[in-house]
Structures are given as C-alpha cells and as structure tokens.
Amino acid sequence: MSSGNAGSGGREGAPRAAAALCGLYHEAGQRLRRLQDQLAARDVLIARLRARLAALEGDTAPSLVDALLEQVARFREQLRQRDGGAAEAALRQEIERLSKQLEEKERETQQLMSQPEGEQEKEVALLRRSAAQKGRARAASDILCRSLADETHQLRRTLAATAHMCQHLAKCLDERQRTQGDAGERSPEPACADGDGSVHAVVEKLREENRLLKQKVTHVEDLNAKWQRYDASRDEYVRGLHAQLRGLQAPLEAERPSPPELMRKEISRLNTQLEEKINDCAEARRELAAARRARDAALERVQMLEQQILAYKDDFTSERVDRERAQSRIQELEEQVALLQRQVPWKQQEDGFCSHSSPTDAAAEVTSPGTWFSLSRRHRVLHGRQAGAPRTQLAPHTQLRDLP
Structure with a gap:
C-alpha cells in the first residue's frame, strides 16, 4: 500500500511540476507584454x-530637451533588450534544463522499476522518485513566488512614482488656479514667466521619467544578478540532493531493510511545505491584484488632471490674447490723449492772439463749428484746472469709457 501511494504521488507530482513551469513561463510572457505596454505609454x-513644449516656447533650450530625450531613448532600448532578451532566454534555458532533468529522472525510474528486484527496493525507488518530484515542485514554487514577489515590488515602486506624479500635477493645478485669480491685473511679462515655469515643469517631468527609467534598468540588473545567484544556489542544491541520494544508497546496499516510516514523514513534511508555498503564492496574487487596481485608479486620476491642465491652459491663452489686445488699445488711446494734451498750449496761444484781434474776427471764429468745439473743450480744461481737481490715474476700463 505504501509503495502504491508513493507511486501515485510521484505520477501526480510530475504534471504538477510541469504545470508550474508552464505557469511561470506564461507569467514571464505577461510581464514582458506589460513592460512593453508601459514603454509604449511612455513613448506617447x-x-x-x-x-x-514646442507649442509653448518654440525652440527654448533645445539642447537640454534633446539630450534628455536621447538619454531616455537609450535607457528604454537597454531596458527592452534586457527584458526581452535576457529574461526570456534565461526562462527558456531553465525550462529546457528542467525538462531534460525530468526526462532523465523518468528514464532512471523506469530502469529501476523494470529491474526484477524485491518489493522493498521498488518501494525505495518509488519513494526516491516522489521525493525528487516534490523537490522539483518545491523549486518551481519557489521560483514562482520569487517572480511574484519581484513583480509586486516593481508594481509598488511604479505606484509610488505614479502617486508622486499625481501630487506634482495636483500642486501645479493648484498653483495655476491661484495665479489665474490675479491674471487680469498682471502685465504680459508675468505671462511669459508663467510660460517659462511650464517649460521648466515639463523638463522636470522628463527628468523624473529619466530617473524612473534608470531605476527600472537597475531593477532589471538586480533581477539578472538574482537569477544568476539562484542558478548557483539551485546547482548547489541539486548537488546536495545527489550527495544525499548517494549517502542513502550506500546504507541501503549495506543493509537491505530500510525504514519506510521516515520516508513517509519526509513526504508529508514536503507536502505541508508545498501547501504553505501555494498559500503564499495565492496571497501574493491577491496583493498583486490590489496593487494593479490601485495603479489603474492612479492612472485614471493622472489622465483627468492632464485634461484639466489642458483646459486651463487654453483658457489662460485666450485671456492672455484678450489682455494683449486691450493693452494695445489702451496704448493707442493714451497716445491720442497725450496728443490732445500737447495741443492745449497751442490753443491757449491762439486764444491770446484772438483776444488782441478785432471783435468781428473773434465772433467769426466762435461761429465756426471747429472753433466752437475747440473753445468748449478748452473751457472745460481751463475750468478743471481752475477748480483744482486732482488728476487721478484711472483704471484701463474706466479710461476707455470716459474718453470721447
């Protein structure tokens, strides 16, 4: 009965290990596609x-922006090469090597089973086979858990970067709303300063993206180093298992009877460890799903803030055009007022000349329409000066209404 249970457990463990490897391969493919989607979104x-930036300031600081874009493109290409080539090649090599080991173990177990020996030797062979399969399943589950933990860590870092970007955009939006309240009282020079500030904000955002890409490159390098360390530790683990197997074979050859109860306890212990690892993997998947939902919500908020920023930018541009048009009209009217004020002394000289002239000439000048207009306007000016009314600087809209 014990040999039958061990054989059935071994036969069930091999497809489970293969399924775990296939799941790991699919997870790696999905992760690669997600990284490609992220790179495409970054490109857009x-x-x-x-x-x-071109619409705001034309050719402002082109060397800095081009250098940043070239650096971002270079890091993106490095990230794509390392993610696409190294990870996929390592996974393929790992799957091929594990498949070869699985086939070799299957052949060895078939040879051991085909040998006409005693019932105890068959039971020992089945137990060894099940123990090896449990070890492979445990190694596959460890790989899957590590990959899920790394992906969860990367998603947390991406979520933190997205939250930082959201805070920056919200701060920019608040500053834009505060500055729009005082936009009507400012001259076009602060508008240019605001444009420079927006350009600097865009440059800072590009620098932030460059920093994030550098972090991703370092993360990929760390993953490659972890894969190498894992390969070395796995080889050492396999060598240790072979040494333990040889150590078990030597006492079995010296003494025929073997304690099957210890093997059953070891198998039960390995089963409990496998169940714990499976539970840990399920918990990691739940955390990953929660992190993905939080990331999607943060991305939606970023898009909403970008749309609001574009709308505020259009409103600010239209208001700036209106202010410039009103300022030009005010300057024209001020020039006309200055011209009329310069004509006042000349009109006063004419009045003095007319006082020395004959009454008939003065009457003729008064009866003419143009002279009557000039005299009435001059009378209003002189009356205002005699009354001692202070000249106050009116607002631009008040000057537009009061000027004739």
Missing part, C-alpha cells in the same frame, strides 16, 4: 510633452 507621453 514623451511625444505629447514634446509637442506641448
């Missing part, structure tokens, strides 16, 4: 920011 965002 960089193109949109570059177009916005």
